[in-house]
Amino acid sequence: MTSPTVASLTVVCGPMFAGKTTELQRRIALAAASGARVLVVKPARDHRYSPSHIVTHTGTRVAAQPVATLDEVARTEADLVAIDEIHFFARDAVAPIDALRARGVAIVVAGCDLDHFGEIFTPFDELLPRATEVVRLRGTCARCGAPSTHSERLVATTDRIIVGGATEFVATCAACFRPSRR
Numbered sequence: 001m002t003s004p005t006v007a008s009l010t011v012v013c014g015p016m017f018a019g020k021t022t023e024l025q026r027r028i029a030l031a032a033a034s035g036a037r038v039l040v041v042k043p044a045r046d047h048r049y050s051p052s053h054i055v056t057h058t059g060t061r062v063a064a065q066p067v068a069t070l071d072e073v074a075r076t077e078a079d080l081v082a083i084d085e086i087h088f089f090a091r092d093a094v095a096p097i098d099a100l101r102a103r104g105v106a107i108v109v110a111g112c113d114l115d116h117f118g119e120i121f122t123p124f125d126e127l128l129p130r131a132t133e134v135v136r137l138r139g140t141c142a143r144c145g146a147p148s149t150h151s152e153r154l155v156a157t158t159d160r161i162i163v164g165g166a167t168e169f170v171a172t173c174a175a176c177f178r179p180s181r182r
């Protein structure tokens, strides 16, 4: 008797400008090259560069389906679902990912594991213990050049989720990080 298997969950995380989307695109290309059916999704609210692609900060593009919630892809026939900017889905990401994995659909997600308050970004508190693989990337601290771990908001806000790029954020190390004030 075989026991039911739960498909893999790969979590790619780290601060902004650490190469998370590039790593996600690499995983997508590897899976597609091995013959897997890959569905790429992104939060519909992320319109920074393109509504229908995931785009790295350096401009590399992969076609992606924009969704308001991950329930929209619950019936996918894909072998692998790749999700960029997973933190935009917050807690609502968790149950759909569990359900897809139970159906045998592998998942790879990318996003910021720490918010601009320096606190763990939901849903990473729930995804990291579930992960079969964690890739925590670091970039370069904008102030001292050490490896970066944090994403610092340059403009004051109390909103936790902000769609932004290089004019709104810098990546820093823990020592240089100045958390947003509530």
Ligand SMILES: [Zn+2]
Pocket (backbone or CB within 6 Å): 141, 142, 143, 144, 145, 146, 172, 173, 174, 175, 176, 177
């Ligand atoms: Zn630093």
